[in-house]
Amino acid sequence: MFIPNVFVSNRSAFRFPRLSRLAAAGALFLFALLSVAARAGELSFFGETEKDPLAYAPGEEIVFNVRLFEDGAPCAGKTVRWLRTGDDGKTESGEAVTSADEPLTVRTAIETPGFVWLKVVALDEAGNNVPGENHEFNGGAGVLLDRLGSAPEPDDFDAFWARQKERLAEVPLKAHLREVESPNDAVACYDLRVDCLGAPVSGYFCLPADAKEKSLPALLVLQGYGVASASKEIRAGKTQLALCINAHGIENGRDADFYQNLFNTTLKSYGFPAESNADPETSYWNGVAMRVMRALEFLKSRPEWDGKNITVTGGSQGGFQSILGAALDEQVSACHLNVPWFCDVSGTALQSRNPSFFRPEWTDALGYYDGVNHAKRIKCPVTISAGLGDYVCPPSGVMTLYNNLGVPATLEFIQGNTHGYNMKDAPKYRLEKNR
Numbered sequence: 001m002f003i004p005n006v007f008v009s010n011r012s013a014f015r016f017p018r019l020s021r022l023a024a025a026g027a028l029f030l031f032a033l034l035s036v037a038a039r040a041g042e043l044s045f046f047g048e049t050e051k052d053p054l055a056y057a058p059g060e061e062i063v064f065n066v067r068l069f070e071d072g073a074p075c076a077g078k079t080v081r082w083l084r085t086g087d088d089g090k091t092e093s094g095e096a097v098t099s100a101d102e103p104l105t106v107r108t109a110i111e112t113p114g115f116v117w118l119k120v121v122a123l124d125e126a127g128n129n130v131p132g133e134n135h136e137f138n139g140g141a142g143v144l145l146d147r148l149g150s151a152p153e154p155d156d157f158d159a160f161w162a163r164q165k166e167r168l169a170e171v172p173l174k175a176h177l178r179e180v181e182s183p184n185d186a187v188a189c190y191d192l193r194v195d196c197l198g199a200p201v202s203g204y205f206c207l208p209a210d211a212k213e214k215s216l217p218a219l220l221v222l223q224g225y226g227v228a229s230a231s232k233e234i235r236a237g238k239t240q241l242a243l244c245i246n247a248h249g250i251e252n253g254r255d256a257d258f259y260q261n262l263f264n265t266t267l268k269s270y271g272f273p274a275e276s277n278a279d280p281e282t283s284y285w286n287g288v289a290m291r292v293m294r295a296l297e298f299l300k301s302r303p304e305w306d307g308k309n310i311t312v313t314g315g316s317q318g319g320f321q322s323i324l325g326a327a328l329d330e331q332v333s334a335c336h337l338n339v340p341w342f343c344d345v346s347g348t349a350l351q352s353r354n355p356s357f358f359r360p361e362w363t364d365a366l367g368y369y370d371g372v373n374h375a376k377r378i379k380c381p382v383t384i385s386a387g388l389g390d391y392v393c394p395p396s397g398v399m400t401l402y403n404n405l406g407v408p409a410t411l412e413f414i415q416g417n418t419h420g421y422n423m424k425d426a427p428k429y430r431l432e433k434n435r
Contacts, residue, residue, distance in 0.1 A: 041070035043078075043122050043130060045137035046423060048415055053141035053388060054429050058111045062141045065103040066120050076100035079123045087114025087142075087353045087396050095123075113144035115388070115395050117354055133421035138389025140415075148400045150372040151346045160280060160368055161328060168197050168290055173297055177205065180232075180253070185209065187237040191252055192245075196294040198287045199249025203230040203295065206237025211304040216240050218299040218306075222247070222292065222314030222321040225271075225341070225358075227263040229253055241302055245295050247288050247317065272360045280368040285342075289369070292325045300331060309333050316341045316393065316419070320371055323401070326382070327374035335382045339390055339419055343371040344397035358392045372397070375404035382409040387417030408434050 047066035049056075056062050066082075068075045075098055084092040088110050096104050110116050120137040122130040129135070154160065174195045182189040188209045194201035207216065219236050221244040229252040236242035246252065248267060250259075271277075271284040280286065292312075299310060311334040312322040319340030326335040347353035349362040360366060367373060382405055386398040395413065402411045411431040416423030 041075075042134075043075065043132075044069045044072075044134045044424065045120060045122075046416070046425065047118070047120065047137040047139045048427050049139070049141050052429055053139075053415060054145060054413065054431065056110075056141055056143045058143050059109050060143070062108050062110070062116060064106045064108075064118050064139060064141075066106070066118075066137050066139075067103045068098045068122060074098075074100040079127075080104060080120050081123055081129075082106055082118060082120045084108050084116055084118050085354055086110050086116040088112050088116075089352055110143050113142075113147040114353060115140045115142040115145075115399075117389065117391065119389075133418060136418075136421075137416060137423070138387075138391075138418050138421075140388035140395055142395065142399070145399050146403060148396055148403055150344055150370070150400050150404060151350045151367075153370075153373040153376075154364070154367045157368060157373060164281075164286070164290065165293070165328070168293060171195055171197050171294075173294070173301060175298055175301075180204070182206070182232070182234060184234050184238070187234050189232050189234065189237065192243070192298070194294055194298045196249065197290045199291070201245055201291045201295045201298065202249045202252060203243055203245030204232045204252060206233050206242045207240070207302075207304060208238060211241075213303045214306055216304045216306055217309035217311070218302070219243070220245070220292075220295055220299060220310070220312045220322075220325060222312065222318035222325070224314070224316035224318050226317075227259045227267050229259065241299055241304055243295060243299055245291060247291070247321065249287075249291060274361050274363060277360055277363045277365050280365040283365055283369065285366075285369045288321060289324050289328065292321050293328050296325055296329045296332065311336065313337070315339055319393075323371040323374050323378070324369070326380055327377040330379050332378075333380050335378060335380055337382065337384045339386055339393045340371060340384065340398060340401060341393050342369065343393065343401040345370045347394070347397055347400070353396045354391065354394055356392055356394055356397070372400045372404050375401050376406065378405060378407055381407055384409065384411045386411065386413055387419065388413050388415050389417055390419045392419035402431065405433075406435060 050063040078098045081095045117140050122135045124130050176193040177190040180189050180191050187206050189206045192203050192205040218241040230244040230246045233242035233244050277283045310332055312325040313336040314322045315338035319337040320342035322335055326332045345366050346362050348355040388395055413429045415427045
């Protein structure tokens with residue numbers, strides 16, 4: 001946008017000449033008006049395919065229509081750049097200038113089972129990407145999705161996990177509860193430690209203050225990647241036993257600097273170093289899995305538990321942990337996953353699928369933790385929500401997870417959603433199976 005070279009850049013240096021109060025007020029109004037006009041409007045993308053993106057046939061033309069908006073109105077004359085990659089290893093790209101009347105249309109196809117990923121970014125006048133996820137469209141479409149499968153799992157997968165459960169059983173189930181402040185008098189809340197193999201289970205346990213024996217379902221809430229305190233699940237604790245644990249067995253309720261220091265030092269890049277992931281028992285994820293299993297044991301030990309209903313839920317890393325919990329504890333009765341991480345970890349290395357931006361380098365030892373292998377052992381219904389533009393948790397991995405489930409399940413893919421951004425009015429597409 002052209003900005004008249006009228007005002008000096010340092011506002012404190014700006015001086016009005018000697019004018020009447022009315023003229024000065026008018027000048028101030030003009031200054032404010034021009035300042036507003038000089039600021040670029042808020043950009044956002046909306047994109048979709050011409051048909052259900054999960055229903056294309058091999059080689060069929062996939063048509064994406066993408067619009068750029070500025071302050072909610074179609075934006076004309078803006079340069080955008082697009083990039084198409086896919087699980088077929090092919091890449092296409094181009095640039096275009098936006099129109100207020102017609103969308104940007106990108107046509108592509110894929111022959112093999114998997115997804116294509118279309119990324120469209122807005123460019124500034126220097127040809128650089130305008131920063132911010134709302135200044136991008138990240139979408140996808142796929143073919144033969146029911147044929148997406150995982151690499152072979154370790155031959156001793158079940159034997160390995162039987163040994164881990166034996167190791168855990170050697171540590172007595174001993175819980176340490178300290179009552180903490182609750183914002184709701186009807187809900188009692190406790191800081192919880194449970195002895196475990198290695199670091200303890202550490203979280204907040206909430207339940208109705210007047211809970212009766214064998215009267216309540218249980219809920220285990222698991223958190224995304226990072227280092228933070230567990231949360232107090234007060235709302236859930238009104239009607240059930242609600243436990244949220246942090247992944248690491250660290251203290252809860254400390255200040256932000258405490259967790260940032262751990263993230264920068266002891267827990268820096270946890271779960272990623274290839275040397276620890278060379279052996280499944282030295283992998284950081286071994287301790288994470290132990291704490292999930294022990295947290296479920298704690299909930300089942302409570303006299304208030306109804307003995308039949310126990311749900312695991314979480315997003316991203318919390319989704320991965322929920323998969324572990326549902327697979328390793330047959331008493332879990334429901335599993336709810338949002339953008340589940342750590343699914344089809346070998347997909348890029350062994351099957352040349354589009355890579356994740358954030359995932360440990362593949363080692364054979366990670367096959368013992370990969371969510372797609374654990375999916376085969378889950379006995380309860382599963383619900384999944386995922387983004388077609390999420391390449392922290394690529395849609396091919398989520399789809400493989402869904403394909404490996406042998407239980408009633410639903411999977412909702414959301415067009416234009418990434419791992420941390422939800423496109424406004426995004427179309428949703430649902431898959432469902434009853435086995």
